[in-house]
Amino acid sequence: MSLPLVREWTEPEIEEIVKMQKQYYTSMETRSVSFRRAQLQRLKEAVKRSEEEILAALYKDLNKSDVEAFTSEVGLVYQEINLTLKRLKKWTKPKRVKTALTHIGSKGWLQPEPYGTVLIIAPWNYPFQLVMAPLIGAIAAGNTAVIKPSELTPHVSKIIAKLIGDFFAPSYLAVIEGGLEVSQSLLKQPVDYIFFTGSTGVGKVVMEAAAKQLIPVTLELGGKSPCIVHKDANVKLAAKRIVFGKFMNVGQTCIAPDYLYVHRSVKPELVQAIREAVELFYGTDPVQLDRYGKIVNGKHFNRLLAYLKDGSILYGGTYNESLHKIAPTLLDKVSWADSVMQDEIFGPILPILEYEDLQEVIHTINSHPKPLALYAFTDSPEIQERITSSISFGGGCINDTLMHIATPHLPFGGVGGSGMGSYHGEYSFQTFSHYKSILKQTNLFDLSFRYPSSKNKLGLIKRIMK
Template sequence: MVEDVATQPIEGLFQLQQSYFATGKTRPLIEREMTLKKLQTLIDEHENDILLALKKDLNKSETEAYMTEIAIIKDEIKHLLKNFKKWAKPKKVKTALTHFGTKGVQVPEPYGTTLVIAPWNYPFQLAVSPMLGAIAAGNTVILKPSELTPNLSAVLVKIVNPHFDSGFLHVVEGGVEETQQLLEQKFDYIFFTGSVPVGKIVMEAASKHLTPVTLELGGKSPCIVHHDVDLSLAAKRVAFGKLTNVGQTCIAPDYLYVHKSIKDDFILELQKAIHRFYGVNPIQNETYGKIVNERHFNRVKSYLKDGKILFGGNVDQTLHKIEPTLISPDRLDSPVMQEEIFGPVLPILEYESIDEVIDFVNGRPKPLALYLFTKDAELQKRITTTISYGGGCINDTLMHIATPYLPFGGVGESGMGNYHGKNSFSTFSHYKSVLKQTNLFDFSFRYPNAKNGLKIIKKLMG
């Protein structure tokens, strides 16, 4: 029976989830499988609702919404269903010489009650994906979607709350107050996706209970275009990465470093790509997205003052739309070069020596993503080995996030921990070490006052 907690305070919901986990109902693999399949069916049944909500909240086109939100989740469910039982098996480890006669295993076990706090920019994908990992690992989940995308939040409630015991899965709507109340509870694991400042608040709250966390944050992700690229193809892929969800993507290229010898030509190719994608008047194009709300619109619009506009720059306050804009920054310490843009404004810098780029990127907080366009294998190796970043692509943008076989996550200020595929299962699992000792014989040298004990120990372990 699905228990109604609509009028129940958050503390009561949390206690209900603790009690539910204590029953052991989430642990059987068959129960996890049934839950994943049930969610799979519910998502299929509510696909049109999801698409409509994304259109209302973010003006996402059906193609973009399906590709970046629904398709990724469907693929993730299939991957989990195919593999999670294998991942859940205890894993044997090698036996050390000093432990002859023993058997060692790592046993994955669920943490318990987990909290997933989701952002507004990909409000379906980034809410459901970590929840799936938590379920596959055998946990209960309270999901807190963003209040900035209320239509999608309501769809998540419709998919989850009427169909699952609230002690197992439950969506909590609301704003800052509800999030603060949730963070006061002693969860066994917290998974947060959002901004760096809020990530620090989440980590501080978690520290009071020593709750482990995964933080999927952001930062200024560089994109480097070397002189040996196919200009048209590279421009098309850069524009795709920057303008998907009108730049409201945590791994979007945040600024562009282009080799001086091709800078002007590359800017022309970027303009052509933008026109091919959205026409000569993107603001009036119904498939071109909008900035999520007034506050974020004004924030992104303010960056247009931070340099010379090379292309674009038009805005529509009523529609919350900003034209794809290429800008040459006035200063490297201007807001457009210091803050994560999260919008369709792309600062362009030039370089002659790749050393300039490496020094510049390494002198800033570690980015969530990095993109490099070049055919030079040595340069590819140099960038990937000398710059620390969460993940990225060579000769493409964004696509590393779409495979369940690559872990996704940040480093330093761009986040900690990772997920997708097996890494989602591992993130929400504690790997318990268990040593099974034999009773057939005993090593007497390990005990106090054993004859020649020290000599034997030095021989075995010295």
């Protein structure tokens, strides 16, 4: 399979793109709501015209089936655009705030304004959706944008470059393809905002580079997202939803359940139900199934194979090296000392830990970096409250997996080591907007007690301000 040729961008060319975008931004062209709406409609039309090519590219790079590729990538982009078009006018309106007693006669409001030229650096696991979702927010807020797709999914990267290049001027939106050197050059540029999605390690590099120029950032990272199955859970339904969340995109999902904590009393039933769900979704030999995805490259494939040496394989464990495919695998008898429990797995391997005391689970999770997601399966409102209030995490679900990311009405983002900032729906608009505080004072009268020349004013000030 021939890979698309990638243009080699030089640092001076990248500097020129950023300079052009900054100049275009100062023209005020991007500020009007009508302009922003027109660009969002244009983006939607560009995606519609390229839809088949996008799906084909996702298949080439990640072996995603049309159904999975559309629902988890293209369809979510349409939803984001549609919601933004519907609500944009409301979002852009200044927001009035209350007037303090000390400020009688004045009016105060928050006025959203674009940051300017933003840099969006996207990952490879959802290489289309994780470019377009933040881009929609950047456009809606009135910014220009430089986009860096992942070089690990070259077919999708090429489609994004063509789609943006055919429909938008580079002074407004530009795609810069390339590897590490290109990323390093981009991080030197005086952009006004950086939106990065990727690993925690690279996120630290991005934040360090941004700090040198005091550039604000949103970091969408990852981590080991726990899934707790309590003894009162609906086990069969929990198994289906865990299999759905864990093995979508063969586990290459930042919010996939990374490991299971299951109550000892329901572990045998849950393991059996997971086996049945895997075979229902993917058959008895998923590695040979065309619509079952692949690991992105040899490096990640070999990294995952090493994890199969930890604990004992309870189910699955088969693989095809030439296809970079690994079957859904359950690992038993693992401990936190094993390599599979040290870093985010990002593959179709699910370690199972058992417990009797929920408090020990809470303590153990809290003793590790804060996860991007958490999932709890229990019918007890008290247990639900105990878990969600005792553990810090970016977002998650009760009695489900992944679905919190699919609604544009909930913000998506991490906390601590799993990231900072959030987006989706209105939260994307807010992420790419600075809210200016403005106070308009009246000229109809003037309160003299504020001035140094006023006499006997302390008593009045105390009465007003206490």
